[in-house]
Amino acid sequence: MNIRKKYDYTEQKRKFRQEHRVELAQYDRDRHTRLKREVLTHYGNGKCACVRCGFEDIRALSIDHVNGGGAQHRRELGSKSILVWIRNNNYPDGYQTLCLNCQFIKIVENGERNKGKIPTLTNKSDLQPSLIGLNE
Numbered sequence: 001m002n003i004r005k006k007y008d009y010t011e012q013k014r015k016f017r018q019e020h021r022v023e024l025a026q027y028d029r030d031r032h033t034r035l036k037r038e039v040l041t042h043y044g045n046g047k048c049a050c051v052r053c054g055f056e057d058i059r060a061l062s063i064d065h066v067n068g069g070g071a072q073h074r075r076e077l078g079s080k081s082i083l084v085w086i087r088n089n090n091y092p093d094g095y096q097t098l099c100l101n102c103q104f105i106k107i108v109e110n111g112e113r114n115k116g117k118i119p120t121l122t123n124k125s126d127l128q129p130s131l132i133g134l135n136e
């Protein structure tokens with residue numbers, strides 16, 4: 001007799017997951033947060049903070065591809081987490097911790113937004129009052 005048939009581990013697991021749904025979800029969130037803090041601290045030069053402005057709220061911190069190519073990398077990863085990928089690849093060079101504001105400012109500064117579609121304002125002096133209708 002096949003012992004695997006006698007004890008249906010799949011059914012046991014399903015029951016266990018069902019009964020401990022809330023705790024398991026919390027466990028996954030905690031594990032994700034620990035990994036995120038670990039990776040952000042590594043690329044934040046030992047601090048879980050933005051390397052440009054020092055912002056520390058982990059909810060608005062992200063991993064930035066220093067030389068661009070983040071969109072392509074995300075496409076390659078598909079549904080896989082970049083945090084897991086970074087850890088599994090021994091923290092390769094070419095990444096930094098940025099807050100989402102600095103991430104967005106970097107995108108604008110590098111002209112990576114709306115490529116060829118809408119002229120991009122690269123700094124504050126480009127923001128002329130007439131462009132936003134303040135002189136009329």
Ligand SMILES: [Zn+2]
Pocket residue numbers: 050051052053054055098099100101102103
């Ligand atoms: Zn920042």
